[in-house]
Amino acid sequence: MATCPPYPTHPAGPTGGAPRHAHWWHRRWVRYGALSTLLALSGLVILALVREQTGTEGFLVGLGLAVLPVPLLVASFRWLDRVEPGPWRNLLFSFAWGACAAALIAIVANSFATRWIATATADPSHADTLGATVIAPVVEELAKAAAVLLVFLFRRRDFTGIVDGVVIAGVTATGFAFTENILYLGTAFGTDQLTGDSGIASVTAATFFVRVIMSPFAHPLFTVLTGIGFGIAALSGDRQHVRRVLLPLLGLLFAMGMHALWNGSSAFGEYGFFGVYATLMVPAFGLLTWLVIWTRQRELRTVREELPAYVAAGWLSPSAPFTLGSMRDRRVARQYARRQGGRKAARAVAQYEAYATSLAFLRHRGRRGRAGADYVVREQELLHELWARREFARPALEHAAAAQAWTAYGHPQPGPAVHQQLYGSTYPQPYGPTYPQPYGHPHGQPYGQLNGPGPAPGYGSVAPYPLYNPYRS
Structure with missing residues (x-):
């Protein structure tokens, strides 16, 4: 059985000779080390500042109470990201940035601005009001948005749409609210x-x-607006520079405005807080929840529509696009893999599902002219990852398809017959008789054509993958 070729770890030099050596700053361990050091120092400083203000006993009480909503919020954002789950390191960075770096920036900047206003106006009460309604929303949303921007710039492959923006922004704001709640609860104690x-x-x-019962979602709700702006920008083409800049800024402005209205609700009278909560926060939370769930369903539909191209090329089994396009079938496949092969098999199937989803999204962006210049390389990488996990994933996905047919019709119908009954056709044909490939690939299909070994038109004289049907070898 043929195997996929390994990938070089470094690109070749300009003349095709020895691989180029990246600048020292581009080495992963250097960047990770610098970032970890920055976050650790920020955490130590913010820890000292909060403890100084609350006292040791107040800090411990605030910490114990503030941690209560964190698992629920993080689990909620992780659930939203189940279609194409991003790596945990992005979530850890986002939470740490919000809890340490963003909180430190906010405390220092807010304190400085409030003191300056009090000195300039000789009116401490006016300074506190202005600081809460104007300074704090601007400073805090900028500090939290920095994490979303960093992931957008440096982890671009993991940031492909609205859900990614919502998740990164929400987890960052959850970390920020965690530290802020320690301060407020410790001071109250x-x-x-x-x-x-x-x-x-x-x-x-x-x-x-x-802060914990009524409005644990307040900070995440504000910053999610910024994340939506970045998410829509991620869906834009590389040439739409104005849109890619204006949309995140527009989301940031909306986040600042909602934050300012929330902080200034007490100025609207005795029941101003409850009025803003009922008329703004709850409807906004419901609307954004609907938007994210609708986007998630749209992503599943994209998986079902894009992956049949790889079925026709032989990379996926016939039932795979529809099984991968259903969260229930995905779960059934993972459970089957765990029963048959243990945690290793279940993890391989979960990774297979994630890589297949990324492949569908990549092809969708390519068809719409929004894929980057590394489209071909990225498609190779994803197909390689799928092929490496095929032994665990193929039987699990076929079992899930058969289980779905049994549930719907009372008898198993594995393979294409399942989808003939469930969807009205063996495979959807969204592209017509051929599957167009972005950037003018003349053969019009993904890797793995069925015409036997030989050079692949459009990719040079040597095929990047053996041109065979992997499910027939």
Whole structure:
């Protein structure tokens, strides 16, 4: 059985000789080390600042209460990202940036701006109001948006649409809110202690109710607007420079505006907070939730529509596009793999599902003229990853397809017959008789044509993959 060729770890030099050596800054360990050091130092400084303001006991109480909503929020954003899950390192970076770097920037900048305004106006109360409604929303949303921008620029392959923007922005804001809640809850606990109350008393309980029970999604909701702007920009073509710049800025402005309205709600009277909460925050949360779920369903439809091209070329089994386009069938496939081959098999199937989804999105962007210059290389890499996991994934996906047919019709119909009954045709043909390939590939199909070994038109004299049907070898 033929195997896929390995990929070089470094590109060749200009003359095709020895591989070029990247500049020291482009070495992964250098960048990761610098970033980890920056976040660790920020964490230590913010830890010292919060502890100084709340005291040790207040810090521990605030930490214990502030951590409660974090697992639920992170799990919610991870659930939204299940169609094409991004790597955990992106989420860890986002949370750490929000909790450490963004929180440190906000505390220092807000304190400096508030003191400057108080000195300039000789009115501390006016400075506090202006700082909360104008300075804080601008500074905090800029600090959180920096994490989204960094992922957008340096992890571009993992940032392909609206859901990615929502997830990165939401996790960043969750980290920021975590640190801010420690500060507010710890300060409230200290206030209760000064009044002679023991344990968690009225001020702490009220703060916990407002910040953790009523509005744990407040900061994520604001920053998600910035993430949506970056997500739409990610869907734009490389030549649409104005759109790629204006959309994130527009999302950032909306985030700042909603944040300012939320912080200034107390100025609208005794019930201003509850009025803004009921008329703005809850509807906005519902609308954004609907948008993200609708986008997720659209992504699954893209998987079902794009992957049949790779079925026709022989890279995927006939039932794969429809199984991969259903979250239920994906789960059934992973469960079957775990029963048959343990955690290693289940992990391989999960990775197969993620790579296949990335392949579908890549082809979708290519057909719309929005793929980058590395389209061909990226397609090679994804096909290579699928091929390496085929032994675990193929039987699991076929089992899920058969299980779906059994559920729908009361009898198993594996293979194309399943989809003839479920979808009305063996395979959808969204491209007509041939499958157009972006950038003018004359053969009009993905890698792995069925015409036997030989050179691949459009890719040079040597085929990047053996041109055979992998499911017939």
